[in-house]
Amino acid sequence: MAIPQDLTLQRLETLIRRRTESDRRMGYAWMIVPLLPVAAAVSIVVTIVGVLVSIIPRIANISQPAAAQSAIEPIAGGLLAALALGVIVLFAVLFFGALGLYYLIDRRNRHFARQQTLFTTLHRYLTSKAPTSENISQLGFLSEDSAIEEKTRPAGLWAVLFLIVMPIVGLVVSYNLTQDMRKHEALQSKYQAALTSSLMDAGFQQPAFPAYSGRDRDPVLFLILSAITGGLFWIYWFYTLLKDYNDHFANQAKFEERVLTLLKPTPTEKACGSCGGVVPTSAKFCPSCGKQQAH
DSSP, X not given: OOOOHHHHHHHHHHHHHTHHHHSOOOOGGGGHHHHHHHHHHHHHHHHHHHHHHHHHHHHHTOOSHHHHHHHHHHHHHHHHHXXXXXXXXXXXXXXXXXXXXXXXXXXXXXXHHHHXXXXXXXXXXXXXXXXXXXXXXXXXXXXXXXXHHSOOOOHHHHHHHHHHSHHHHHHHHHHHHHHHHHHHXXXXXXXXXXXXXXXXXXXXXXXXXXXXOOOOOOHHHHHHHHHHTTTTHHHHHHHHHHHHHHHXXXXXXXXXXXXXXXXXXXXXXXXXXXXXXXXXXXXSBOTTTOOBXXX
């Protein structure tokens, strides 16, 4: 049984409004994930060097066993303090790293899933308007490609693996997320072009979509640079993951709002509650009866 067009349109609007739940913008405070290990390493090294420097004068003045013992005690205490600091920082690195990667993957999954459902519903709606359109059929093929290629990645599993094999998992997740966005935006560009023709075939005016420009970052190059720099390049790589997805969500929001405006234009007229006459939505009084209108 065919779904009424009005219900399909309502479904489209609901899916578009759900982006506030799925398209999570992550703040740049999450840069603590790649920066914390560097800060931790520096602080631990400084602590150990400070301990060693502080006991050098005592070692130079050692002449008796009792003096040697008094010199060793501060060394042991300082090294134990450095060890305790290292353990605390390690737990912090693992916790924030696992949480950060989980959120990165989870928002990727939620956005892709919502958009796949949105495109499928949009294809169904336009097909009801123009069943024989080849452009609309192409739109359906692209929606199917999205569902096949953009599978859900297990965010929880990758977060747990990060706790076990931290450096490797961080690089693998970064590679996957960068590659996923690269493919997603390439598919998005094709979809936007097909949607323009499909909307016109369905009887809508030609949409004025802004020129689509995706980010063409090479994850293989980023991986090599991270290896060459001993992981330091991952700081910038992590920044691009935050920024690229945030920017994509912002661009997608503008795109979806434009689509919704075309499919469901804002009415410019309404009926007067007093006489039933036609009243412009911007009018304060009915031109027929003069009754003041509620806004």
